[in-house]
Amino acid sequence: GNSVTQMEGPVTLSEEAFLTINCTYTATGYPSLFWYVQYPGEGLQLLLKATKADDKGSNKGFEATYRKETTSFHLEKGSVQVSDSAVYFCALSPTSGGSYIPTFGRGTSLIVHP
């Protein structure tokens, strides 16, 4: 079956540091890949997505590239802010086979200190 593995947190950084949160996946076919963010007290929000190999999703300074050869979709940001403190979820969604239900990772908590 499909699965998503992401690095365990919490990840603790100082403001303006470089961020990487690793995500790898196992899936049949060619899934779409996503990063969701959950701010305290709120629901999951779609942060970015990529629907095919070598696509780069980007939003709010975050980027992730769909790497089929390494089955990875690592999240990066060049300079984090305190307001980026949240839980980040990597997810995949099948694009064939009749089911489009996403599979999520466990989430990685990011804490950014001033």
Place this chain on the structure above:
Amino acid sequence: EPEVTQTPSHQVTQMGQEVILRCVPISNHLYFYWYRQILGQKVEFLVSFYNNEISEKSEIFDDQFSVERPDGSNFTLKIRSTKLEDSAMYFCATGAAELSYEQYFGPGTRLTVT
């Protein structure tokens, strides 16, 4: 900006009791989903719902669970006889189309079974 809302934000119940979790979807959305996240674990799909019937459900969604749209607006998840292991955060999500990967999530209901 339209958003999905969920009530209550926190529900405490005794083992064996019935609980109903409520979700108000975004008004033009037709696809509805429930997920749960046990503390420290992955976000897991429970059920999808479209056109007043279940489209897909996971192994977790057994006979103690049910969903409905009782009044055409609210979307509810009922757990008939709660168990300790049902303690989790339950997220509702809604979407405008089945193939839309941008499911909009509510903030979640934290269910604690004692």
